[in-house]
Amino acid sequence: MPLITRRPELVVLALALPVLLLLPGSTPSGVYLLGVVTAAPLALHAAGIILVFRSNRFLNFAQLQIGAVAATLFALLVNAEPVFRGVRAVCPPCLESTSEGLARASYWASLVASLGVAVGLGWLVYVVVIRRLDRAPRLVATVASIFLISLLAGVQRLLVNLLSTSDQRTFGGVTNAVPPAEGGTVDVGGVRFGVPELLLVLVAVAGLTALAVYLRRSATGTAIRASSESASRAQTLGVDVVRVTGRVWMIVGALSGAAAVLGAMTAPAGNGDDPAGGSSLVRVLTVVVVARLVSLPMAGLAAVVLGVVTSAVEYSAGGTNLLDGALLLVISGLLLLQRREATRTDVDTSSAYLAGRQARPVPEALRELPSVRSLLRWSVAVLAVVLVGLPFLLSPSDISTVSTTFLLAVVGMSLLILTGWAGMVSLGQFAFAAVGAYAAAASGLPFLLALVLGGVAGALVAVVVGLPALRLSPLTLAISTLAFAAAVPAVLLDPDSLGRALPDSLELPLLLGLDLESQRVFYFLVLAVLLATVLAVTGLRRSRTARVLLAARDNEPATQAFGISVLRARLTAFALSGFLAAFAGALFAYQQSGVRADSFPVEASLLVFTFTVIGGLGSVGGPLLGFGLLVLLNLLVTSPTISLLVNGLGGVVLLLIAPGGLAQVVLDTRDGLLRRIADR
Incomplete structure (x- = not known):
């Protein structure tokens, strides 16, 4: 068996130091x-x-x-x-x-x-x-x-x-x-x-x-x-x-x-x-991956090599953006080549626990009761009034904040497909949004065509990312996607590299005679996109693809035993997830009047992940609840300190008492009310 498959980390370390010889100029010994x-x-x-x-x-x-x-x-x-x-x-x-x-x-x-x-x-x-x-x-x-x-x-x-x-x-x-x-x-x-x-x-x-x-x-x-x-x-x-x-x-x-x-x-x-630590966390995780997650001596050696390479690259190139992109390849390649025997505890690594129980519809016998029908109608009516009336009560800056949160909710819906249904943990979902923003902005196409192109580009990149990702465990996939979240803005959006193709600014056009530069008009456009996403994901949930994804998430060997192609279903999940996230990213780029690397940080991907989990991965309404909470936090809480504390503490508490998130709490409350009505 060749060394590249037996000990790929040794090959990576051996190739890293000669790379220093390719750097321009002479590097002082002090560096x-x-x-x-x-x-x-x-x-x-x-x-x-x-x-x-x-x-x-x-x-x-x-x-x-x-x-x-x-x-x-x-x-x-x-x-x-x-x-x-x-x-x-x-x-x-x-x-x-x-x-x-x-x-x-x-x-x-x-x-x-x-x-x-x-x-x-x-x-x-x-x-x-x-x-x-x-x-x-x-x-x-x-x-x-x-x-x-x-x-x-x-x-x-x-x-x-x-x-x-x-x-x-x-x-x-x-x-x-x-x-x-x-x-x-x-x-x-x-x-x-x-x-x-x-x-x-x-x-x-x-x-x-x-x-x-x-x-x-x-x-x-x-x-x-x-x-x-x-x-x-x-x-x-x-x-x-x-x-x-x-x-x-x-x-x-x-x-x-x-x-x-x-x-x-x-x-x-x-x-x-x-x-989040951004690139610092990714570099630490690179050392951990080289050490196969277990070897302290190898971690020390890998840290020295990476530290020397980082220092030399920063001195010669004036930055480490290209290095951050290279680390994605190193992490992904090593995780694919490394093989580790599963322990009794590893077998327990499942994302089904996070989904909680799946949302069940209201029984037909109860749905026809006047009190239940009235409750459902009033709930929908109140929600509609709030969504329609909100932009008429808020300032333009607050409307922009809500619109941004709705776009994050679309990315959260894409994460529901990938993590909630397919069981593929992604900590880099907002990087797909960056891909969509880049494609839409660099294309120079009209507004609607640029949005569609951004979504298609995100779907294609998601499939490319998904092909090797399907061979990774949920834990190691989390490392790989986090590295992806750091690499995309560092390389794709860097004005000194691929970011040169981006225009200086983007302008929102007239759409059906409406000026999208108006925050209120843009809010309703984003709301329409979010509602269309909810309808599309709801329809997808009833499809055979979703049933295959859920079955494979809970028991992949049994699913494959029936002759079902799990690979095709999961690649479909990656493609759909990438399309939704990239479409939202393209729209976000127009809202921000351009594409900049600091608009797509690693923290944004973690924010999407945390509030999607807070909302719940067991139902379509879960991400909506999570980002509804984020809307309230953005509007009512002006202190970043309190927002961080509420986000972190709330997430930990929900994992301890209700792993299914806010959706589980809402469903339990709904079922309790229905039981009381049924007992009358």
Whole structure:
């Protein structure tokens, strides 16, 4: 068997370094050394994700955000000096000035305290959320970690609001926590290195080495491997699974905290404005994939190679957009070539749990009752009045916000087909919208033809993405689609590469004599598109294709045993899903008067995914409920902090008590009312 199929990750690493020879110009040695510094946080974060996967068998997408909270706290304690300000407020003479020695002691005490917060936060995430999902499929825990990104970002912003000074909030928020002057710096190849860089590398090397020895030689490491294979069997052998896993999450918090807190010495800690981490998360996941999701030594080696390549590419090319596109190919190729034996826990990885029970129609006997008919008529009438009257009550900016949310709902309906019915987890759905926007804008065709072309382009790209994706498990597909979400705006919409074909602006035309530049007119156009999408998806739900998708999602071997082509049905799901998302993206491009990379960030794909799951993947009305909630949040909540907290906390709570989302709650309430009516 050739090496490319046995150990494809070794081939990738071997080919990565010679690529540096192809870069234009000469790269100073200091740039390569800077790549080693860049590799340190990559290795620490990757080790945390690997540790969670080895112990709990799910992907922790919130790994970076745990440390981000601690890093923000560290920077605030150092720069805002809340402790000193508090002492001066209570007793002004007690601390008239801060001496150099006191400032130095406060700095290192703040660092230790922030690392302690990261450790405690990791343990708290396990106790409050992950432990309660032990009996759920592993995909559900992965989705919970996505909601935790929003929740922890909200906590991060809350810390900034509570601890920062008014001047800091006015002039950019949290900066980096510059260490006190200890020791000098050294210049290597034109790059200056100091204590923070050296400390970060030393902590990464020492920490990963100690962790590898601990997992291999200690009884806890053996217990972790036993519980990850089968928690129930490990318990029968006397392993305290809860205590062992809690210890794992404390280590995970320490790894994330060390990477972020030490990184905050040289770079701004952040205000929670970029909760997903964007390209940083994709690079960490690249290291995890190269390590086959289990190998710490391979993760360390992959982090060094990727760090050096990233540093050299950024120096030579002035950016890393092309590298982000290449990482998509690396991740997808490795996931297809790598093969890993399934464990007892892996068999549980199913998206059917997220769908909850399917929506059942009202029984015909009850539907004909006057009270039920009246309730249905009044519900439809009230909804129609709200939708028609809304643009006459809102300001133009609020109307634009609602229109954008309705377009996101169309993308959410496409995700219902792909994830809810086909069981293919996509964290890059808004990237298909970017493809549609690009095709529509670059074509130069009239408005309606451009929209159709955008949808067709999205369908074709979705099929191309779907062909290799069908061979991936739901968890690994989540990694691949997230990389796709980062690569599309970085390459396709980059004005220095493929984005050159895009026009400077797009203008909305007259349609049937109506000026679409009017926010109110455009609102009704988007509403019509959303209603048409709902009708189309409802009709598709009654088709044979949908029944095949649901059957294959729940039991693929049994479906194939009947001679049914699951491949054809799933490719159809990809095509339809891509068309809807791309059509919405093309319309979104016209609304934004152009196509820009910052209009299609990774966070938008995660937003679509989270609110679709909040609404529910078990019925056509689920995404509508989810994005209806988003409309209310956008109109009623002006604070981004509260929006993040509601999104994250609401999603986690729903996963714990109602995995089917708001649709499950509404259906349970409806069925309760119908039972009361039937009992009369």
